[in-house]
Amino acid sequence: MILLSLALLAADPSSLGPIGRQMLPAKGCAAYLWDVAPKRTLVAMATADPAQLRLQLDGRPIVVVRGGQQGSAGFGFAGVTEYRGGDITAVLDMAVQTRPDLTGGAVVPAATLRIDQPGRDTLVTPVAGIIGCG
Template sequence: MIAFTLALLAADPSVLGPIGRQALPTKGCAAYLWDSAPTRRLVAMATADPARLRLQLDGKTIDVARGGQQGSAGFGFAGVTEYRGGDITAVLDMAIQTRPDLTGGAVVPTGTLRIDRPGRDTLVMPVAGLIGCV
């Protein structure tokens, strides 16, 4: 099922589309996450405060609030975070890595974004990105 869903995302980017350019939050940190396709689309932005995840599903940009978390990855983010809103449950599992050449942030070298919606396929997408803090 996962291989089918990943193929579906590659064939139909409107299911999980790009969210467009996003600004840094006024306070705290945000994780900017790109897909691993050759075009590197910005598909999600997670903010630490308020704890929410921005996505574009079926052509609509939505924000879903944090519902739970496990572990601590740093910069106000958990290793695994569950977000819920309406009939959507999204789980972001990401590794965070600091680097001496980055100030006010970090890199997300690997991650997985899973989206569950009742009566629809579960979407699973590898992601990577950057964290920026104010």
């Protein structure tokens, strides 16, 4: 029973695709998030201003805007942020760490990206990344 429950939460890697190269914003900060699979594919980019999340679902680029947030992670990001657009709800739950060898940014050692769409299984993907500020 436990294995079945975990399987229901597992992400379908073919649904969340690579977003390609992304530019650092002219102002504010952006979190660049890679999946933790062996390939380390850039699958999402969250910007602090405007507060939005870019990703690719089923081969199409998607931008969703912040709908709510809880806690503070730093650099203009919350610990848990909910993004919405159309019939998509995405929740990014991330930890942010500063390091003395990084200026103008931080690392995201662990995060979870959850995507909900009506009539489809919930997609839960572990991600990690880096924050850069322009």
